[in-house]
Amino acid sequence: MPDFSLSPEQVSLVDLARKFARTVMAPQAAECDRTGRFPEEIYRKAFDAGLVNLNVPQEYGGSGLSLLDQCLIVEELAYACAGMTTSIIANCLALEPILLGGTVEQRERFLKPFCAKYQLASFCLTEPTGGSDAGALRTRATRDGSDYLLDGEKCFITNAPHASLYTVFATVDPSQRHRGITAFVVPRSTPGITPGPDEEKMGHRASSTSTIRFEQVRVPAENRLGAEGEGFALAMRTLDQTRTPIGALATGIAQAALDHAARYALQRRSFGRPIAEHQAIQIKLANMVQRVRAARLLTWQAAAAIDAGARGTLESSIAKCFASDTAMEVADEAIQTFGGYGYMKSYPVEKLLRDAKLTQIYEGANEIQRLVIARELLATYA
């Protein structure tokens, strides 16, 4: 019988994240959402508190948390602001390929100096011509002596203008499709790198998203992660790790929506009584809490399975897909519970819907998650 209770250590991690989320992030969330400001001072404070680089082992200067512990923290942060959380956890995504595919020497060389101070990193996979079909990416890596030259454009890259390190996926031979894809670690200081302007986004507006161009960017072969052609598998293994915290992020949004809706329902009166006494609203709340709790448990289950050594492709895809659909549904019902006020920007729930939407798209769109889930499922019957 699994034990769903948190250890005292996990409780203290949740307390830390909750305090940070509610005292540092939440007070700025509405302003950043309105203006699209990138609150670097908050990300710096998150670094000082040890809330960035959660997945990097302590020997390299990170926090060295299990995936489950990462999820506990991410849910708390996202409860206060999903956009800030996306920018905070982008480092985990960008550094994971170095953890999974880097040699000991590469991990020492890249992670130690990187984690020693506040810095951001970006994971550069998606391209303007396609994200879901990563095997078709076009950014070229051309061998030149002991170096490679990178040429191409990436898009929708979180934190790109603010990052000092990039993990870049490029192809040494497009005709080989995913078997040509190769991963590189590229410092921002390398000539030829141009991030684009911030995109104007529907949600996650405290996060920064932009294109980034690589023109004749010279990268030494010792910055290549694994062998040529191993980049696609490395990207997929990375996403197997980082998808589950997206489930936690979505759960945080959903929990916030539920809390707002339930509190409002107790206060708002119609036809002489609080709307919480109308059965239609009760049924909404009852459905919302079921989904939120199921999303959390699926997320914990995926994280626990991966922590125990499983690859977890199926579990993490289920968690990410279910939790992000839950965030959308619960945020939608929260707005409905608020009625007209829910549609107003001066109330907090419409932001939750806009933030929830992204969780169905990034780190593998939910259509792709469902393809993966079905493939993994059917394989168990074949």
Place this chain on the structure above:
Amino acid sequence: MEVVVLIKPVPEAETRLRPSADGRRWDEEGVKFVLAGYDESAVEQALLLKESAPGTTVRALSLGPAPRTEEVLRSALALGCDRASWIEAPAEALGDPVGVARALAAFLRREPIGLVIAGKQSLDEESGVVPLALAAMLGVPGFGGVTNLRWSTAGGVTFDRVLADSVESWESSVPIVIGLQQAWNDPRTAKLPNILKSRRLPIERVAIGDLAGEHPSDARIERFRFQLPSPRTGAKIIDGQTPDEVAEKLVRLLRDEAHVLP
């Protein structure tokens, strides 16, 4: 020198206390206990003093039951205290502040005493008795309501007491027990790596019954009832179509019913 900071687990700020089934105390079921309020300030002050004088160490000391007492001591370690000591005692022992002070005194007498800092009062019981009773039992000076606590050049401490319409500044040698109103800084928050590290640090444990002359059932006082204040009645919501109408009704009520307007 070692600074001892006295801390006590208290219910989290958002907790709604309910009377227990026997009506004598509040129900601890599901209540989350934390390091909070004046105690957080006391820990912050102890750490500031440590940082301002090399060679200073800080020991957190708490009396109470598992698991909450261990948890607040770990919080104190995560914030930067060097050592933690736990006097294991049943929750009931906390209801008798003089008994608590006696046990703390018995514990502290085992070693030379330096500076002892406590919060002015605990957030849950608010009696404020412990620091002063402890000072009396140890036979050392004791002060409550202290701010601006610093090391003096003479090796003791200086501090202020803010009274209703004046501020007093004092200097004292150590040992001394201070009931702290406020630290110079807002309490810091623990960093994640220090939280992880604090889980692995040892905590010194002593059972209250093993302290000289102490027995958990020694309490001389007993609380026989715990009640929540009855909800206030008589509130009135003034309806009206326009602000003018509401204001007019309000003025009429204040004049004719409350008799606070001529």
